[in-house]
Amino acid sequence: MSAPAPTPAAAASPGEGARVITAREAGLVGCRRCHLAHAWGTERCTRCGTPLQSRDETSLQRVWAWWIAGVLFYIPANLYPMLSTRVLFTTHEATIVEGAIQMAQSGAVGIAAIILIASVGIPVAKFAAIAWLAWSVQRPGRGDGHRRTVLYEVVEFIGRWSMIDIFVVAITSALVHLRVLVSVTPGPAAIAFALSVIFTMLAARSFDSRLIWDGIGRGRT
């Protein structure tokens, strides 16, 4: 399906050993939205109107700012109750992890695993991955470009799925609310968790993946 491959513009010969030239090295700037090449200094893409920047200079600052916000909100998201259940006059509150443990104890091990992966595994892995990507591009020559590009794509693709527990809480409380005796309401952790997911998504989107490859180019030549 992938044939014919496009020819790199400055390749001596296509295929192995052909050194790829970047738009910046050629004195051009590319549109990240529609991929069109433009002369250096062009302000906006002539096709789609997107502002053009050879490299996003503020990328890493914004990545770290959103990353810190995401981590900060992830702490109350785990300390405060995600769900509070009221039966007559007693109220029972459970954090994300407590809720998952209760699910596992009542036999729903699969559900508990989904909640734990989406609410703990993915966010923690995402914090680590974004921090590593942002850290590695400031130290040229470190890490494999392909592996880091794949890592970035995985982070972008999978980060949204953390929202699943928010949806579960919303549906559970909406449904159980319809009954008279039991009331289930989202706790303060729910909004903190949703904000943490949103901030982490913004951190990932602020990252300029071209920085990964700049370091590689400098390392090899």
Place this chain on the structure above:
Amino acid sequence: MPAPPDPRGLVVCPRCDALHHAPSLKAGGRADCARCGTVLEAPRRISVAEVLALSATVGVLMLGALFLPFLSISSMGLRNDSSIIDAALAFSTGLQTPLVLTVLASIVLLPLARVALLWWAMAPLAFGGAPLPGARAALALDEDLKPWAMAEIFVVGVAVALVKIADLASLTIGPAFWMLICAVLVGTLQEALTDRSALWRELEVARTRARASA
């Protein structure tokens, strides 16, 4: 440093900045970046009108999913139907309002907004007219909203919630649930069949034509 090459006929990888000659591909083909492997172009046989039809289908299914009964719960002989919008309105009090708005936006409002934006940007082209003002901004915003529209994640969330509370009450799935699943499937099909760079090229051609005739 040599003089920069003529940018015409060149494309740039959005992920790694590698410069390429614009590939000439047949429908169904695919051109990947020579350095990082990102897909640069993947032309499809589907027309703009067909893309719009798929997107309108998503819109209609989403509206149905919003207003028709989503789930019914019955306990002690009482039956309670609830649509997504009922549930959202019942919960819009105090601290829960931002949460309800976030959930509502990510599952139906943003997907609906994407349908409207795509139609605003592309519908006049399908009918042979000039693009509306702001067509480029609309198509760009449609693209930017994509990761924030989370209907497919919500569907999995519903499945998890159903298992979780199955022993608390007897639940029946309403038509809105199936409509939401269909909306997710048609939306995924639409994304897979659409070549975004082709949409941008068609829009550029239509804008140039409109300017020339004005």
